Amino acid sequence: MKYELTRHVHEPSGESYVSFRHKSGVKVLVSPNGYTSACAVYSSDFGGADMRFSVDGKVVETPAGVAHFLEHKLFETEDGGDAFRLFSELGADSNAFTSHTSTSFTFSSPMDVFYESLSILLHFVHTPHFSRESVERERGIIAEELNMYEDDPDSRSFNELMKCMYRKNGVRYDVGGTVESIGRITPELLYLCHTAFYRPENMTLVIAGDADPERIAGIMDEQIPEGRYPSVIKLPPKEPEKVCRRLSRIQMDISEPLFSFGIKDSPSSDPAGMRRRGAALSILCSMLFGASSAFYCDCYEKGLISGDTNAYYNYGGDTAYLTVTGESRHPFTVKKRIIKVIEDALKNGVDESEFERTKKVFYANFIYSLQSSSSVAYSLLSFELLHDDMLAYPDLLSSLDCASALGYLRSLYSKDRCAFTVAEQYKEE
Amino acid sequence: MQYESHKIKDGVELCVIVDKKFKTNTVSITYIGDTGSRAASDYALLSGVLSRSCRAYPSLKQLNIALDGLYDAQLSADTSRCGLSQLVTFSIRSLDNRYSIDGTDITSGALDVLYSILFDPDVNGESFSAEVFQSEREQLKDAINGIRNMRQSYAVMQCTKELMRREPRFSPRLGTVADADSATPAEIYEVYKNILSACPVRICAVLSDGADRVKEFACKVAERIGELKNGNAVTPDFSAPPKRLRRITEDAPIKQDVICVGCDLDCDESDGKEAERALFNEIFFQNPTSRLFENVREKLSLCYYVSASPMTDLKKYVIYAGVDGKNAKKAESEIRSQLELMKRGVSAEELKRCRLTLKNDLLSIKDSPSRLSRWYLIRALRGLPAESVDEYISRLDRVTADDAARAAFSVLPDMVYHLKGGAANEI
Numbered sequence: 001m002k003y004e005l006t007r008h009v010h011e012p013s014g015e016s017y018v019s020f021r022h023k024s025g026v027k028v029l030v031s032p033n034g035y036t037s038a039c040a041v042y043s044s045d046f047g048g049a050d051m052r053f054s055v056d057g058k059v060v061e062t063p064a065g066v067a068h069f070l071e072h073k074l075f076e077t078e079d080g081g082d083a084f085r086l087f088s089e090l091g092a093d094s095n096a097f098t099s100h101t102s103t104s105f106t107f108s109s110p111m112d113v114f115y116e117s118l119s120i121l122l123h124f125v126h127t128p129h130f131s132r133e134s135v136e137r138e139r140g141i142i143a144e145e146l147n148m149y150e151d152d153p154d155s156r157s158f159n160e161l162m163k164c165m166y167r168k169n170g171v172r173y174d175v176g177g178t179v180e181s182i183g184r185i186t187p188e189l190l191y192l193c194h195t196a197f198y199r200p201e202n203m204t205l206v207i208a209g210d211a212d213p214e215r216i217a218g219i220m221d222e223q224i225p226e227g228r229y230p231s232v233i234k235l236p237p238k239e240p241e242k243v244c245r246r247l248s249r250i251q252m253d254i255s256e257p258l259f260s261f262g263i264k265d266s267p268s269s270d271p272a273g274m275r276r277r278g279a280a281l282s283i284l285c286s287m288l289f290g291a292s293s294a295f296y297c298d299c300y301e302k303g304l305i306s307g308d309t310n311a312y313y314n315y316g317g318d319t320a321y322l323t324v325t326g327e328s329r330h331p332f333t334v335k336k337r338i339i340k341v342i343e344d345a346l347k348n349g350v351d352e353s354e355f356e357r358t359k360k361v362f363y364a365n366f367i368y369s370l371q372s373s374s375s376v377a378y379s380l381l382s383f384e385l386l387h388d389d390m391l392a393y394p395d396l397l398s399s400l401d402c403a404s405a406l407g408y409l410r411s412l413y414s415k416d417r418c419a420f421t422v423a424e425q426y427k428e429e
Numbered sequence: 430m431q432y433e434s435h436k437i438k439d440g441v442e443l444c445v446i447v448d449k450k451f452k453t454n455t456v457s458i459t460y461i462g463d464t465g466s467r468a469a470s471d472y473a474l475l476s477g478v479l480s481r482s483c484r485a486y487p488s489l490k491q492l493n494i495a496l497d498g499l500y501d502a503q504l505s506a507d508t509s510r511c512g513l514s515q516l517v518t519f520s521i522r523s524l525d526n527r528y529s530i531d532g533t534d535i536t537s538g539a540l541d542v543l544y545s546i547l548f549d550p551d552v553n554g555e556s557f558s559a560e561v562f563q564s565e566r567e568q569l570k571d572a573i574n575g576i577r578n579m580r581q582s583y584a585v586m587q588c589t590k591e592l593m594r595r596e597p598r599f600s601p602r603l604g605t606v607a608d609a610d611s612a613t614p615a616e617i618y619e620v621y622k623n624i625l626s627a628c629p630v631r632i633c634a635v636l637s638d639g640a641d642r643v644k645e646f647a648c649k650v651a652e653r654i655g656e657l658k659n660g661n662a663v664t665p666d667f668s669a670p671p672k673r674l675r676r677i678t679e680d681a682p683i684k685q686d687v688i689c690v691g692c693d694l695d696c697d698e699s700d701g702k703e704a705e706r707a708l709f710n711e712i713f714f715q716n717p718t719s720r721l722f723e724n725v726r727e728k729l730s731l732c733y734y735v736s737a738s739p740m741t742d743l744k745k746y747v748i749y750a751g752v753d754g755k756n757a758k759k760a761e762s763e764i765r766s767q768l769e770l771m772k773r774g775v776s777a778e779e780l781k782r783c784r785l786t787l788k789n790d791l792l793s794i795k796d797s798p799s800r801l802s803r804w805y806l807i808r809a810l811r812g813l814p815a816e817s818v819d820e821y822i823s824r825l826d827r828v829t830a831d832d833a834a835r836a837a838f839s840v841l842p843d844m845v846y847h848l849k850g851g852a853a854n855e856i
Contacts, residue, residue, distance in 0.1 A: 013528060034450040037793040082727070084717035091785030094717065110789055140730035147685040148733055148751050151850075153578050253682045255574035292493035300489060303564055306571040327571070357497050360531075364500035367452055367528050372796045426682050 001214045010391040015370060017380060017391070022217055024224040025201030029384060030216065031208045031376050038209020039108045039373040041381050042121055045204075046070075046197030047101040048177075049170030049317055052235045055196050059235065063184040064170070065142070065177020066193050068098040072138050073190060074105070076129050083124040092117040100171045101317040102385055108374055114211060115219060122205075122223035128194045130187040143179045153254045154325075157423045160248050161260040161323065164419035167244040168237035171319050199229035204384055208376035236318045241266055243419040251426045256306060258423040259331035261338050265313075265320035265412050271387040274315055278386075279362075279396055280405035281313035281322060281412065287350065287358040288341050289324050295341050304330055304337075316386060322412065331422045339418070346410055355402040362397055430795060432805075434815055435644065440629040440657020443647040444805045444815070448795075451637040452528065454536050455798045456543060457520030458650065459806060460628040461660050464513040465597070470569065470604025471620045472508045472517045474612055477565035478557050479621070480506035480519070483545045495542060500524045502539045504546065511810045512664035512742040513598045517624065519547055522798070525637040536639055540646050548625075548653045555618055562614035570610075573603045580848065584687035585738050585747050588846035591677055592691045592745045596665050599743070626655035633806050635798035661812040667695050667744045670843035683850040686754045688761050690768075691846055692746040694739070695839040698811050702836070703741075704824040709836035710739055711783040713771055714748070718782065720767045725750060731760045742811065746840050754851060761845055771837035775830040788822050 003020040010016070017031035051062050075083045075096070087094040092109035094117075105125055109117045149155040159174050166172040176182070207216065243264050268274055289295050289311035299305040309326035328334045369379045383390035430448040437443055462472055486492035496502045502523035509516045523539035551558065577583050586601055593599035632650065634643040670693045696706065714721045714737040725735045735750035748768070752760045794800040795818055808815060 012530065035796045037789070037796055085782075088716055088718045088782045088786050091782075091789040093786060093790060108789075108793065110792055137727075137730045141726060141733055144685065144731075144751060144753065145733035147753070148580075151580050151683045151685055254578050256571055292490060292497050294490065297488070297490040297493065300568075301560075301564055303567050306568060306575075327575070357494070361497050361501040363530070364524055364528075367524055368501075371452055371798075372793075 003213070003217055005213060008389055008391045010394060012394070013367060015391055018213055020213065020217075022200070022220045022224070024220060024226070025199070026203045026205055026220060026224065027384065028205045028213070028216065028220070029207070029380050030211055030213050031380060032210050033208060033373060033376060035209065035373045036110060037108045037373050038111055038114045038207065038211060039106065039377040040118055040121060041104050041106040041206045041377045042125055043102050043104040043204045043206070043381055043385070044197050045101070045202045045385070046103055046193065047099050047317065048173065048175035049100040049319075050197070050234055051170045052237065053196065054233045054235060055192065056230045060192065062189060062193065063177060063181035064173035065175075065182045066185055066189060067103050068176045069138065069142060069182060069185050070190055070193055071096045071098045071103045071105075072142060073130055073135065074125055074128060076134055077124060078127065078129055080134075083120060086120045087117060090117055098175050100175055104381065106374070106377070111210060114209060115215060118216065118219050119223055122220060125198065126223065126225055128191060130190045132187055135185070135187050135190070139182055139185070142176060142182055146174065146176050146179055146182070149174065149176065153252060153258050153423055156250060156252060157258045157260050157325065157421060160250055160421040160423070161262045161419060164245045164248045164421055165243045165262050165264045165321060166319070167240055169239045169319055170236075196230060196232045199232070200224055201229070204381065206377045206381045206384065208373040208380065239318065242416045246419055248421045250421070250423050252423055253426050254423060255425075256327050256329060257331050257425065258325070258327050259334055260323060260325045260421045261335060262419045263322045263412055264417045264419070265315070265322065267315050267318065267320040274320070275386070275388055275396065276400070277408050278313055278315050278320075279393070280400050280408050283355065283358050283362055283400065284350070284405040284409055285311045285313050285322055285324075286361065287354055288345060289338070290358070295337060299334060299337065304328055304334055335420050342409070342413055345406065346413065349406065350402060352402045355405065359397050359400065363394055366393055432817065433640070435647070437647050437651045440660065441632070441647070441651045441654060442630070442809065443632045443644065444634070444809070445640045445643055446635045446801055446805070447638065447640050449637060451635065451798055452525055453522050453798060454525055454539070454634070454636045454639060455520060455522040455802060456540065456632070456634045456643060456646065457518055457802055458543070458547065459516050459518040459631045459633070460624045461631070461662060461810065462515045462517055462624060462628050464515065464600070464663055466600035466604045467608045468515045469508065469510070469600040469602060470608035471612060471617060472515050473569050473603045474562070474565055474609065474617050475620050475624070476506035476508055476517055476519070477568060478561055478617060479546055479550055480504060481561055481565060482551050484549045484551050485545045487551050499533065499535050499538045499542070500529065502535065502542065504542060506546075508602060510602050511662035511807065513596070514662040515600070516810075519543060536642060540642070544646070544649065550621070552618060556615040557618050559614050562617065566609055566612070569603065570606050573606050573609065580683060580685070580687055581734070581749060581751065584689050584846060584848040585749055587679065587848070588689040588691040588747050588749070588844070589740070589743070589745060591844055591846060592693070592747070593743065595668060598663070599665070625653065627657065629657055629660035630654060631806055631809055633802045635802050662742065662810045664698065664742055665744060668693060669695070670841050674842055675844040676847070677844065678847045678849050680849050680851070683848070685751045686757050686850050687749060687751050687848040688757050689747050689749040689846040690761060690764050690842055691844045692748070693841045693843050694741060694744045694746045695841060696741055696744065698741050699813065704821070704828050705832040705836045706739070706741065707787060708780065708783060708825065708828050708833040709771070710737070711787045712775055712779055712833060713737065713767070713837070716783045716786050718779070720771065721748070721764065724767055725760060725763050729759070729763060731756045731763065735764070754849065757847060765842060768837060768840060768842070771834060773834070775834045777830055780830045780833060784825055784828070788825060791818050791822055794818050
């Protein structure tokens with residue numbers, strides 16, 4: 001093997017992976033396992049929120065939705081066909097997804113066609129073909145995708161919360177943009193963004209399956225073009241600490257109101273610090289608002305909330321926030337309770353044994369997330385995109401304590417960082 | 430991977446799949462219940478009440494704390510439908526003991542919780558607690574009403590209800606709000622006693638280890654169950670569609686219309702033609718290069734999603750797409766035209782491609798405890814042989830292009846359901 005492999009191991013669970021940097025600049029992670037299907041994910045550090053950047057010193061501003069549009073269009077091949085067909089001919093299953101911070105292309109296949117599938121993946125991602133006609137055709141398809149999400153209560157509600165919390169950051173827009181914004185996307189803009197963000201040093205390849213790193217590197221040698229790539233700097237807007245709006249109400253055709261509560265955080269540029277803060281706040285959030293919390297059980301038993309609530313801390317790119325979301329006929333009562341739970345925790349502290357128990361839940365969820373090739377691959381990728389080592393996570397969990405978690409919550413919480421949105425039932429005039 | 434099945438006693442069957450590669454142990458108990466809308470809502474209420482607490486853990490909080498202590502063991506209670514029969518399934522998924530870092534016997538603890546939930550509920554004499562019942566009834570009504578929030582599922586459900594209009598035993602999975610409203614805690618306790626004494630049970634375990642422990646558990650379960658008869662799901666008879674296509678339109682304040690072409694499916698689940706139908710489905714809608722995807726979406730740009738929901742157990746088939754209102758007619762016409770074109774034949778190349786993709790998707794079932802469990806459960810409920818995934822895959826090799834095309838003749842359009850948007854623009 002001409003590359004030096006770094007081996008990552010978590011002894012207690014027996015999980016491991018190797019990583020290396022390919023000569024092109026792509027970071028590669030390979031996790032062996034005994035599953036029937038292998039999975040590869042090839043990801044660019046270019047997401048829906050990246051709307052302002054410089055290319056060789058020239059500032060570019062894009063309409064919302066370019067990363068997602070690019071994700072759709074990259075599947076088109078030189079002959080006007082599409083990569084889905086090439087994967088399908090091998091029996092591989094392919095897909096792609098775009099978030100606010102990255103765009104990923106993936107396939108799953110048995111090992112006997114894995115290397116051929118990998119060639120296709122790397123080839124189509126690095127070989128763009130955008131004709132005016134095909135971009136026009138795709139615009140119609142994406143417009144229908146956006147309309148579908150417009151009718152989706154969870155998606156609308158989340159987007160509204162982001163709009164309330166963020167004044168300038170691109171996360172305030174739907175990843176896919178709007179029907180109006182995608183109307184301004186041209187083949188030239190797609191080529192420009194592809195050149196800027198699909199350069200190898202901006203890419204990560206994650207493989208879960210019994211693949212040989214040397215053979216993977218050989219395929220990368222063949223499929224990743226060498227060349228001069230431009231210098232690209234992301235220029236995220238400076239975001240104020242306070243939320244943009246503290247309350248928003250939208251109306252749509254839903255059976256019961258949806259509430260979304262968020263606290264906006266200011267992420268630091270220290271990955272190790274954010275890793276610790278993120279893990280501690282996630283545990284605390286689950287402990288205060290999760291299925292075993294007094295908040296959840298009491299609200300559920302009293303009929304204040306329906307079904308499950310989601311409560312988590314999220315960070316990545318230039319954003320970080322804590323959210324609690326769910327369904328309730330009394331969303332403003334629930335909001336008061338959420339705030340009271342936080343303020344009581346800060347004033348009176350929390351039960352340390354509950355914190356320890358919740359750490360155990362997080363450890364279990366870490367193991368649960370390694371139950372198939374695709375979930376291993378996505379999990380590895382999500383850690384890598386945060387410059388983190390997935391297998392260091394259990395040790396990080398065990399090193400966390402209740403007092404420091406409360407300290408993080410204290411530094412996060414203030415009323416002018418909180419936003420609340422309610423999606424209410426549509427009422428005809 | 431090891432598979433074994435056991436008849437514990439009449440009406441109680443156990444299947445165990447053991448594979449060391451799994452990190453979890455999952456055990457599920459499925460009761461094959463009655464048919465009809467009242468049964469659907471009764472079972473949904475029962476699953477809610479039972480999974481809420483038990484004598485050992487008398488509150489939701491105590492129960493959830495116990496599950497947390499078992500490394501976030503996942504208890505679930507749910508209802509589903511196979512043919513016209515309503516099913517109630519209780520299951521628990523937990524980490525294998527090799528991941529316990531403090532010596533907790535996770536697997537035994539998880540089985541104890543499952544047993545307590547099912548056989549030691551928190552009852553007041555001959556009734557469930559009125560307070561818990563009332564709260565679960567509200568949750569159920571919210572869930573029934575909440576289906577409307579998922580536009581595709583709602584449209585497919587409405588279309589299916591219309592297709593099943595002549596079958597009084599049919600019910601949507603959760604029943605109706607009216608049925609939920611008319612139930613009482615004492616009646617649901619009777620339903621509970623009835624499923625224990627009269628409903629056939631299938632226990633399915635997908636394990637990393639510990640088959641013996643699950644066999645003991647199954648015997649313990651069987652002791653608490655009455656003298657039963659073996660039973661499979663009830664299926665409806667085929668009903669041919671009327672000559673003229675029926676049309677139903679429902680208005681909603683949404684942005685995107687959903688168009689459904691509802692069809693009768695002239696097939697019998699035990700006719701041995703499952704593989705032919707599976708390949709027809711793969712070519713028609715399932716594969717990323719399917720006829721519907723390539724034509725309705727890619728060539729005509731009419732939609733983002735176009736798919737189908739084959740329901741062989743109900744002998745129905747719903748094809749659906751999310752479209753702009755102005756394209757609804759065009760989309761419907763293209764969908765029907767693609768169905769007709771399937772009858773004219775399938776190319777060797779598309780058969781080869783779709784067969785490969787389908788085989789690989791089926792192979793991936795072996796990586797998923799939940800899919801494996803469902804694979805064997807559904808086959809058992811439908812009275813099909815307990816064929817392994819590999820055995821089924823070898824059957825796919827024998828399907829010809831003509832066989833796959835012939836399957837299209839069994840899909841007979843009956844109606845078009847249109848969930849029509851528009852008013853949302855005014856919001």
